[in-house]
Amino acid sequence: MMTNQHRPAPRSRRERPAKPALTRQGIIDAALAILREDGLHKVTMRRIAEALDTGPSSLYVYVRDTTDLHAHILDALLSAVTESLPIEGTWRDRVKQLLTSYLLVLYEYPEIARMTLTTHLSGPNYLAVLERLLALLHEGGMTDHDAAWASDLLLLHATAVAAEHSSRKSSSQAAEEDQVLFAAITTADASRYPHVVRLSGELFSGSGMERVEWGIDMVLNGVLHAPSVGREPENA
Numbered sequence: 001m002m003t004n005q006h007r008p009a010p011r012s013r014r015e016r017p018a019k020p021a022l023t024r025q026g027i028i029d030a031a032l033a034i035l036r037e038d039g040l041h042k043v044t045m046r047r048i049a050e051a052l053d054t055g056p057s058s059l060y061v062y063v064r065d066t067t068d069l070h071a072h073i074l075d076a077l078l079s080a081v082t083e084s085l086p087i088e089g090t091w092r093d094r095v096k097q098l099l100t101s102y103l104l105v106l107y108e109y110p111e112i113a114r115m116t117l118t119t120h121l122s123g124p125n126y127l128a129v130l131e132r133l134l135a136l137l138h139e140g141g142m143t144d145h146d147a148a149w150a151s152d153l154l155l156l157h158a159t160a161v162a163a164e165h166s167s168r169k170s171s172s173q174a175a176e177e178d179q180v181l182f183a184a185i186t187t188a189d190a191s192r193y194p195h196v197v198r199l200s201g202e203l204f205s206g207s208g209m210e211r212v213e214w215g216i217d218m219v220l221n222g223v224l225h226a227p228s229v230g231r232e233p234e235n236a
Helices: 024-038 045-051 066-077 079-083 091-108 110-116 124-139 144-169 174-186 194-198 208-225
Strands: none
Touching (some): 024 045, 024 066, 045 066, 066 079, 079 091, 091 208, 124 144, 144 208
């Protein structure tokens, strides 16, 4: 029989360490830790709540839903884009550096890249990337209208490339699909698909980044040489 002498002394609730106050930044930090350890599919409200020693319902005071949470996560990741960029080169070089840095963040997190295609970002780090891009396009001689529309097209280009690349990188069937496509093009009937057969080598030429930079140049050249009111001469 346990006597009073051997019973543990009761502990007052007041002696327990107080939990840190719940904040949006604390939620984002916890989500980032889970993302880096286990991937985006494990970043759930329940998992975050467990990490913060609270209930899932309390998180909705700070984030609307899972999509909103994912947007905050991506914005936090984008802080690395403007902080580490070199500033050398022409305005074109710096546009490519900016977009490549943005693209590499998405490469690292395939699920985030796919989500970005359908989510409108509005956080401070995204706005910093957009501000840098608009300034560079203005430096290149674009009108305000052209710079605004070109920035949207350039970011979409980088996002789409990242989403495709990262999705295929994480797919177990990607290599087999590539082989099937290669075989279909290289063995196609020249009488039915003369251009496909003649350009089969070019269709598979170039590295991924070569194609990304080529796409950026095509957008910039197209905008700079299309008719537009009030354009200043190109500085490149």
